Amino acid sequence: MYQPEVFAFPEDGDRIPALPFPPGAPSLWLVDAVRHGGRAQRLAPGVLDAGELDRAARLALAADRSCYVAAHVALRLLLGARLGVAPDAVPLTREPCPSCGGPHGRPATGGGVHFSLSHTRGVALLAFADAPVGVDVEVVPTPEVVSEIAGQLHPAESRELAELPAEQRPAAFGRVWTRKEAHLKGEGTGLAGGLAAEYMGTGLLPRPGPAGWTVTDVEVPAGYAAAVAVRAAGQPPARDGDRRK
Template identity: 70%
Template sequence: MYQPHVFTLTEDGYRGPAPSWSTGVPSLWLVDTDRAAEAALLLAPKILDASELARVEKLAFPADRACYTAAHLALRLLLGARQGVAPEAVRLTRERCPSCDGPHGRPATGGGTHFSLSHTRGVALLAFAGAPVGVDVERVPEARVVQEVSAQLHPAEAAELAELPPEKRPTAFARVWTRKEAYLKGEGTGLAGGLAREHVGTGPRPVGPPGWDVTDVAVPGGYAAAVAVRAAGRPPAEGDDRRK
């Protein structure tokens, strides 16, 4: 399990180290978006671009606006530190989708840095690496959600959940969900790739799909998180990699 760095947002921005990593090991950063909300409100007009600010305005709830704002400020500040540019100068784009070739694949930027961002109310998680990477953080769901969605998972994962006592299923479901989504985001397909396609496991140790390393991430109680990184020197699960 990876222990992420804690990202602290201040009214002056960020004064910590830039993301750095060794081969196959991502650089992970955790943001308490509630704690960062006040500073984020002051910094957002100076750093976020027009599309990001418009997205904030469309969110109905203050907690969601604070979460999105803090997460995207952290992304720009960390990428800016890595690239040696001002955070507002960071250029964010989208790669082509590997499934349909549409303009909604993995988020990307210049400079050879691969990154991924996930947020849910109260927490954001960011990953940076020298290879394709995906990250996901989620709240542990209610039991009814587990019951409604479990059948959509890989048959082996659905069977694993069914064998657990009911009180242990939400935590196990949160593990498999974050592992699965981290992997699918790393591939660039997202949930459109289907929840049943690969087996990543519900137990304490993830099962990495071919060509990927999947690892759980330490996050506050009530949440689960995982990161998936393209393994060096190993091919992707399916055919040619169109996401270089």
């Protein structure tokens, strides 16, 4: 299990020091949007672009706006430090979707570093690596949500959940959901890649694979679940025939 660093926002919009990203492993950062959302909001006008500010403003709930802003300000600060540019000058783009070729694949900078971002109620998680990477953090779901969605998982995972005591199912579902979401984000397909295609397991440790990927749980505050997926150096994206059933 990975232990992320806790991100500290600078007092002003200045660049933060360049941070080393370990080769072959992800660098993970946890953002507490509840504690630090106010500082991120003050930095946002000088860091985020017009599109990001507009997307934040369109979110209906203040808590969601605060979390989005904190996550994206932290992302630009960390990417700016890595790339050696001002945070507002980080060139954020999208790679082509591997499923349909549309402009909604993995977020990218046009070279230099791979990254992924996920945020949920009050918490954001960011991952950086020297190979394609995906990260996901979620609030542990209610039993009702587990019952509604468990059937969409790999059949073996659905059986595992059904065999657990009811009180253990939400945490187990949170583990397997974030593992799958992290991998699909790393592939660049998102949930369009399907929840049943890969078996990752609901247990305390993820099962090996998918082929060419390392999936690891991430330590996050109680009530949340998180995982990160990193593609092995030199491995191409998976084709449909490569996916384990």
